Amino acid sequence: MINYLYQEQNWQKQLNDLIIDPLELLNLLELPKEHLLSGAILASNDFKLRVPRAFVKKMRKGDAHDPLLLQILPHHLELQEHPEFITDPLGEEAANQLPGVLHKYSSRFLLTLTGACAVHCRYCFRRHFPYQENLPKNEDWLNIKAYIEDHPLINEVILSGGDPLTLSNRKLQLWLERIESLPQIKILRIHSRVPIVIPNRVDEELISLLKNSRLRIIVVVHSNHASELDDYTCNKLAALSFEHITVLNQAVFLKGVNDNAQTLINLSHRLFEARVMPYYLHVLDKVKGAQHFDVISSEINHIYQEVLANLPGYLVPKLVREIAGEKNKTPLFGVSTF
Ligand code: SF4
Structure with a gap:
């Protein structure tokens, strides 16, 4: 039905x-x-x-x-097999320090609290990630805490996918309180596609939980096309920013989905209507099984040029690729092949 x-x-x-x-x-x-x-x-x-x-x-x-x-x-x-498309394109196995912890960049680290997602995106770079062996249990918290304290440069925790907003508000609150107990952590980022695919996830309880935290909260949603953002979804996203929660979007450049300039321009405008700022436009991570979504770099550059020419700078997402082992995402515009 x-x-x-x-x-x-x-x-x-x-x-x-x-x-x-x-x-x-x-x-x-x-x-x-x-x-x-x-x-x-x-x-x-x-x-x-x-x-x-x-x-x-x-x-x-x-x-x-x-x-x-x-x-x-x-x-x-x-x-189809393709030599460049592999199961762990971002080298996350090497960054997996403890169950649930991926530490790739100096000031922030990822906590994967669940392997579950509300939607399975066929291009997902974690589609082969061994979540079951990696989920932190309650008793792992003390080790995670010690790890953070051993790395004083960390000031931000990112709850990432599986999708953290598939967890109950009660469980989110438990982890939020744990993270808040560490004075060195100032920012909590939540990466989630749930507000796009089940907008009702943005309920009063969640908003109250986030707005009452001592941490600066950033919700990074994932939308690739303006058709994902009907009025109801936009209102739910806007409800977060009305409570001073920063909301950003990351999208993935996908063949057949958003590989033309007008589609990306429409997406940025629609996000802005929902009070969401475009953040990243990721070039596809070369994960096994997703090769049919790949767009060649010259075409991406051409399309991105047109996006730049038709949007104010604040609505242009940064075009980036994540490269395993690098200290940050790699900006791509102007790079002729990538
Ligand atoms: S919601 Fe995110 S983590 Fe889950 S399948 Fe989609 S891209 Fe992957």
């Missing part, structure tokens, strides 16, 4: 009622089942389809090229 009012259903119910069957998804979108070649089912076994109904509702029925659908529908091309 796709035509229910997703605005009225609480987020936990939506999270427990994800679409996981590709055939059900095609049926809801009035697409023929032949659209799924047999390899797509195999790809789905490898990295399951997961998509909230609220997100499916933003897709166009009968359009096999809908840019939201392309991001989440398993594809037979995911099974």
Whole structure:
């Protein structure tokens, strides 16, 4: 049933009622089942389809090229081998210091509290990440605390994916209190796609939790196309900034989804309407199974040039690539090949 009012259903119910069957998804979108070649089912076994109904509702029925659908529908091309596309393109295994801790940059580190996401994005660079071996348990907190205290340059903790906003507010509060207890931590960043795919996740309790923290809170959402941002979603995002929570967006440059200038310009304008500032535009991380989303660097440069020429600077996301082992993300504009 796709035509229910997703605005009225609480987020936990939506999270427990994800679409996981590709055939059900095609049926809801009035697409023929032949659209799924047999390899797509195999790809789905490898990295399951997961998509909230609220997100499916933003897709166009009968359009096999809908840019939201392309991001989440398993594809037979995911099974193709390519020497440059590997399981750990960002070298995260080497940065995995303790269960749940990824320390790549000097002033900040990532805490992955869950392996679960509300949606499975087919291009996700963590699609092969061994979350199960890496989730911190309550008793790991003392080790994490000691690690932070041993690294006095760390002043920011990033809760990252799996998606931290799939956790209950109670569990988030527990970790927030732990992090707040460390005087050296000034900023908490939350990387999440849930407010885009289940906007009701931005509930009163969450807002209250974040706005009452002593930490400066930054929520970094992930939206790749303006069609993801209907009025309801925009209002939910704006509700965070009305409470002085900084909201940024990161997008990924994806073939067939947003690989033209006008689409990216529309995305920036729509984000701004939602009081969200464009932050990063990532070149695709070369993860195994995502090669069909790759756009060649000369084309990216050409498109980005047009974006620069048509947006005020404050609406232009930084074009970057993450390179394993580097001390920061690498800015790319003006680099002829990358
Ligand atoms: S929500 Fe983020 S972490 Fe989860 S699959 Fe999508 S890109 Fe990956």
